[in-house]
Amino acid sequence: xxxxxxxxxxxxxxxxxxxxxxxxxxxxxxxxxxxxxxxxxxxxxxxxxxxxxxxxxxxxxxxxxxxxxxxxxxxxxxxxxxxxxxxxxxxxxxxxxxxxxxxxxxxxxxxxxx
Numbered sequence: 001x002x003x004x005x006x007x008x009x010x011x012x013x014x015x016x017x018x019x020x021x022x023x024x025x026x027x028x029x030x031x032x033x034x035x036x037x038x039x040x041x042x043x044x045x046x047x048x049x050x051x052x053x054x055x056x057x058x059x060x061x062x063x064x065x066x067x068x069x070x071x072x073x074x075x076x077x078x079x080x081x082x083x084x085x086x087x088x089x090x091x092x093x094x095x096x097x098x099x100x101x102x103x104x105x106x107x108x109x110x111x112x113x114x
Contacts, residue, residue: 011097011100012041015098019041033085067106070098074098
């Protein structure tokens, strides 16, 4: 994990590890929600890696897909909080991490327009 110099990747890995600790407590009846959370988190990581390795002209589609998945993750977190699966503190912690990642991807996209 420490060999990644790309800050967004490092934050995503931290987010996935944080999420992994939290979803252990999800009840079995919310199995699908738990799986969607982890699957979409890994998808965001995959899209960011793909965007990073593609040429500038091809990156935007992967960046947009990553932002879309981040918005879905935010919805899943909000839904989990409303169902009282996670606490307000956990929800806030995860959402703030997501917000930072989202901002960084938007800035990355804006930087490449210049």
